[in-house]
Every structure is written in structure tokens, then in C-alpha cells.
Amino acid sequence: MSPQIARSWLLVPASKPELFQIAQESEADAIIIDIEDAVAAKDKAQAREETVRWLSSGHRAWVRINDAASEFWSGDCAALKDVPGLEGVMLAKTESSSHVNDTADRLPEGLPILALVETARGLQHVAEIANAPSTFRIAFGTGDFKRDTATGEDPIALAYARSQLVIASRAARLPAPIDGPTLSQDALPEGTRLAKEMGMSGKLCLTHTQAPTINAGLAPSPEDVAWAHGFVRAFEESGGKITDGSDLPRLARAQKIQAQAADFGIEVDAASLANLNY
Template sequence: MRDVLMRTALFVPGNRPERFAKALSCGTDAVIVDFEDAVQESEKVAARQHLAQFLADNPDARVWVRVNTVNHPQHAAELDFCTRQKGVIGLLLPKAEHPADVARAALSGKAIIPIIESAQGLQELAEIAQTSGVERLTYGGLDFSLDLGLVAGSAGAERMLDHVRFALLLHSRLASLAPPLETVFARIDDEQGVAAFMTAAQAMGFAGMLCIHPAQVGIVHQVMRPDALQLSWAQRVLERARDEAGAFQLDGQMIDAPVIQRARNLLAASHTS
């Protein structure tokens, strides 16, 4: 399990290169340059050119890319582009539905985050999660609601999406993946809403969330900042782990590799904004 700290993953449109540096400097744990929903069809090729120029001018920059869907005319070219770019460290695959498509993307050598956005994707989730190269999972709440005919944002839709959240958590654990990311919160000006959304996601075991505006980043980080009891627990876990070769018990809890990684992440989160 490659469990890097990812409390926030901020989308930035691929056709807005003036925003790339701003996104990278806003404190988010990951920046996702979006080639899909945020970019008009006429600007898809230009988005790649913008990112290529930015990475050439900023060789230390590291970004993720959300490529277009597998049936999009630009998908293959985008995979080829990302494979050749050192500054692209991972790919988000929208509307992931077939393990073979995920495996093909993983041939790029980049970390993969499939986005589950349909009933078909959920049906294939167990195999998708087990596909080599997948780092963690996420889902698209709006697209999933559309696919199932839910009223997006309603209490009923959230009850249905909780089943998706459970499936992501279950299969992440079974496949020894990093914990999943919560979907986007669409209301940019609702600070209390973002905080409540992330508070609930954290309680369910999610590692962080996808963000659509830099203003959401600090709110999410504040929500996820560990308290004194959590830090004390994490420190005791890591102290014991130094002396134990495998799994062990602490305060009646079985401590194994994923739990040890969670302790590391808690301490890491306490030292970041």
C-alpha cells in the first residue's frame, strides 16, 4: 500500500495555465490538472500543450491529470502524453468501468485513481480495486446520481451514495489500497457545508476529498487536523511498531500495516497546514 498524505486534491482546468502555479502554492496535498469536464472539446489539445509548457518551465512541479474517458478521441493521446511527462505523477480515470481499461492506463507507470461514476463501475469495483497500479479510489457523486436517476444533493440521494462510499472503503481495504477520497462539494461559498461534508467523510474512514476551489483546501485541512488524543495514540503505535516485526495489539486493538500507516499520516497531518 502506497499511502501518501492526500487530504485534499484540487482540480484546476487544463485550459487555464495561469492557475497552475497558484494551485500548487495554495497548500493542497495534490493538484489535478483536468483535461475532462473543465475543458471544452475545442481546447482539449491545447490543454496538453499548456501543461507541457508549464512542466518544462517548472521541472520540479508534480501534478496529477484527470484524462478523458476511455471512449473519448483524446484518451489515447493523453495517456501517451502523461507517460512521457516526469512531472505527471498520477492519473485520475473518469467513469472507470472495466479493469482492462484501468490496467491499460497503469502501463503509463503512473499511480492510478479510478473514479467510480456509474452502476457498471460499481459492479466491477472489486476487480478494479485489485488492478495493479491502482493507488486509491474515489467516486463522482453528481455523475453517479445521474446514472442511477437520483436527485443530486437530496437526502435520498445521499442515502444511496452511502452504499457507494461503503463499497469504496470495503474494496480499498480488501485490496490494501490507500483510503479513498470523498467526492467534490459543489457549493464553493458554503464553508460550513464543506466542513460538515468532510467531517462526515473522515468519520467514515475517507482519507480526504476532491476540491474544486482553493478556498476549500484550508477548511478540509482544519477539519482533518488531529487532536491531542489522536496524536498520542499515533505516537504510541509507532513506538511499538519499531519493536514489533509484524502485527501486534495495543489497547485491545489489532495493529497491522494499514493502521501503522494511519498513525504515520496523523503525525504527518499535524505538521502540515
């Protein structure tokens, strides 16, 4: 799956290399080997070695590296610089465009950087971060953000932050941002629905079993796809006649849904399309 449209981003602890293959064989759209929060300080060096070894043996993945203000950041960049299977890096606790730029300077030219915003300072500078030349996409570190800001669990408490990431991403012409993980499997469908409603198109997950739920929740539903096909068909049959100011926005939405359906392999049977009335 292209990382531009990837929905489920699976974080895999670098300290547990036995999980790498399980992650690769899962339904996750993208894999991120985590050498930051998932690894204790004393185990960082070993985790880097395991990560480099796996990515140098025919496998591919993203890697979450330590933040640019940490003592481990330069070592992470140096270790990953010439690794053939590195698809990109997730930069933890991104708080400025300089964090992205400095990281890009230490990695292969053109390597995409997924900026993880997880502090108040990072959110305050999110537009600047989004416009950094090497920023590929923005992700929301909800756990650390709640800790940093003493924000509660009610979804409304993070609505402003999520909206800022969505707006900054759109203004910078980046793909829609990636939401933070939902820890409870029971709460995952609602957490995924909320991310989609807020305008986000990806979601982090901490276990491969969550990937199917995220993928389904962030893809158009069969009903949405049927509506899109029916609307486009009716619009074309009318000769592209504009009847009111909502036609063009609805056409754009329908075409976007059709593109997503093609990307994600979502098909609607002919009988469902035949029963649509427009």
C-alpha cells in the same frame, strides 16, 4: 505530501493555466490538472499543450485524463507519456480493470493510476478495479454518479456507494479512497466530516480555498492525538497488560493516530498530555 496519505486533491482546469501556480502555492496536498470535464471538447488539444508545457518546466502534478471509452483518451495518453513532471493520472469514469490496464500500457511503467469511479457500472466492478495492478487509489466522482443513478442530495443516498469504495480499497490493500467534492464552502466541514466517518481519507476540491478545511477535517484532532499518546503511554506503563478484548483494537487505533499526527505535523502540548487520566 505523499499521495498515499494526501487529504485535499485540488482539481485545476487545464483551460486556465493561470491557476496552475496558484494551485501549486496553495495548501492542497495534491494537484490534479483536469483535461476532462473541466475542458470543452473544442479546447482539449490546447489544454493538453498547456498541461505538457507546465509539467515540462520543473513543475509536478497529477492529470485527470478522459475516460478510456472516449475519443480523447488515446490522445491524452500519447501527450503525457514522456512528460517529466507527471506524478500520475486520474482516469475518469473507470468502469473495469481493463480500463486501468489499457491506460497503464500506454503510460510509463509504474506510473500510478487514480481510478475515478463515477457510474453504476464502475461501482459494480469496484473490487475488480481496486485489484488492477496499476490502481494506486480509488476516488469517487459523486456528481456524475448522482447523474448516472438519479440519486438525490441526501447523504444517505450515497452511503452504500461510499462504503463499497472503502471496503474494496481495504480488501485490495490500497489507501483509503478519496471522496468527491463539496461545492458549497458552508457545507464543506460537514461534507468532510461525513467522508471521514465513512472511512475515506481524501477529498476532491474545486478551489484552493477549500484545502485547509479538508486538511484539518481529515487529520486527527488535537483531542484524538492527546488520547492516542495517553493510551499508548498508559498501555506501556502497565507492561502491555491486556485487560479486555478492546485493548488491542484501541492500541492499533492509537498507533495509527500517532502515525497520522507525525505525518501531518500535529503536536499536542505537554500540559494537555499531563492532564489526561487513563
